[in-house]
Amino acid sequence: MSHVTADRYAWTEPGVEDLGGGVHRIPLPLPMEGLKAVNVYAIADPGGVDLIDAGIALVPAREQLEAGLHQIGYELGDVRNFFVTHIHIDHYSLAVELRRTFHSVISLGEQERANLLATKEMVNGNGTRFFGIDGLRRLGALDLITQLSAERRQPPALIDWEDPDRWLTDGTDLDLRTRTLRAVHTPGHTRGHLVYHDATAAIMFAGDHVLPHITPSIGFEPAGNRMALHDYLSSLAKMINLPDARLLPAHGPVRGSVHERVNELLAHHDLRLADTHQAVLAGHATPYEVAQSLKWTRRQRRFAELDLFSQIMSVNETAAHLEVLAARGQVTRSVSAEGTDLYQVAAAS
Numbered sequence: 001m002s003h004v005t006a007d008r009y010a011w012t013e014p015g016v017e018d019l020g021g022g023v024h025r026i027p028l029p030l031p032m033e034g035l036k037a038v039n040v041y042a043i044a045d046p047g048g049v050d051l052i053d054a055g056i057a058l059v060p061a062r063e064q065l066e067a068g069l070h071q072i073g074y075e076l077g078d079v080r081n082f083f084v085t086h087i088h089i090d091h092y093s094l095a096v097e098l099r100r101t102f103h104s105v106i107s108l109g110e111q112e113r114a115n116l117l118a119t120k121e122m123v124n125g126n127g128t129r130f131f132g133i134d135g136l137r138r139l140g141a142l143d144l145i146t147q148l149s150a151e152r153r154q155p156p157a158l159i160d161w162e163d164p165d166r167w168l169t170d171g172t173d174l175d176l177r178t179r180t181l182r183a184v185h186t187p188g189h190t191r192g193h194l195v196y197h198d199a200t201a202a203i204m205f206a207g208d209h210v211l212p213h214i215t216p217s218i219g220f221e222p223a224g225n226r227m228a229l230h231d232y233l234s235s236l237a238k239m240i241n242l243p244d245a246r247l248l249p250a251h252g253p254v255r256g257s258v259h260e261r262v263n264e265l266l267a268h269h270d271l272r273l274a275d276t277h278q279a280v281l282a283g284h285a286t287p288y289e290v291a292q293s294l295k296w297t298r299r300q301r302r303f304a305e306l307d308l309f310s311q312i313m314s315v316n317e318t319a320a321h322l323e324v325l326a327a328r329g330q331v332t333r334s335v336s337a338e339g340t341d342l343y344q345v346a347a348a349s
């Protein structure tokens with residue numbers, strides 16, 4: 001219809017985008033519905049290349065990374081560092097695979113330790129825990145547990161979840177020869193998420209914290225975090241307190257201003273919190289009931305139209321909004337005899 005719609009996926013096209021100053025965007029394919037690619041950013045100098053994020057450990061992604069690096073005059077063996085924004089498989093797993101051959105150094109946010117540990121437990125233990133069955137019971141989504149058990153879904157890639165070489169803490173300055181990047185802890189999408197900020201060049205490698213077209217999933221991480229949305233909103237505010245920068249996201253095209261997008265995201269969550277509050281006011285009590293009463297995606301789809309995986313994400317996201325309302329005193333939470341969370345509008349005092 002419009003150019004915006006027509007070009008919506010232009011950023012996923014294989015190739016290399018030169019962003020100036022030795023920085024290149026290399027989109028790598030993903031086998032996931034909805035999320036077609038992940039951006040890896042190469043920061044090159046005559047001695048080698050450092051990468052922000054790594055892609056998923058699957059052959060098409062590896063080949064496309066190799067081709068992209070070739071195009072700018074490098075080999076996989078020239079990669080010195082992977083600075084990974086967070087633990088999710090589409091950002092971390094290819095780094096682990098390539099390290100076996102090329103001995104590059106992987107850095108990851110210190111607070112991802114808990115997620116890595118929980119992921120290893122899930123992979124080694126009961127496979128169904130991969131989608132947080134225990135959590136779904138608490139959120140009142142018994143239907144989804146039944147459907148999940150019937151599906152026997154396989155994870156998108158079988159990978160080894162190994163530790164990074166280096167755990168980065170908030171505020172660490174990384175000397176990359178051509179520039180200094182500051183690792184900024186931005187919990188929310190995951191508890192250990194980092195963005196990498198170059199204040200001098202005014203660019204922000206934002207990972208999944210600030211995405212141009214979509215809102216990052218909240219409340220869906222292996223170790224679980226009830227206050228994920230609360231943390232996320234604080235981490236958005238943190239971006240406003242830093243000087244504005246060009247937005248280099250992990251999914252979607254490069255945009256001119258981090259601040260502009262952060263303000264849109266804050267406005268989105270304000271509306272979402274208001275809708276969630278209304279739903280509780282209307283008598284929906286469990287996160288599952290509330291999620292079913294809300295509209296989803298930019299297209300305002302009904303909950304029942306979403307695929308199972310999106311429904312699970314949506315229920316988790318709804319729970320995260322309910323917890324923010326509870327922290328603000330707008331709703332209260334109690335627990336049913338079956339262990340399900342029940343919310344009601346706080347009595348006016």
Ligand SMILES: [Zn+2]
Pocket residue numbers: 038088090091208250251
């Ligand atoms: Zn991602």
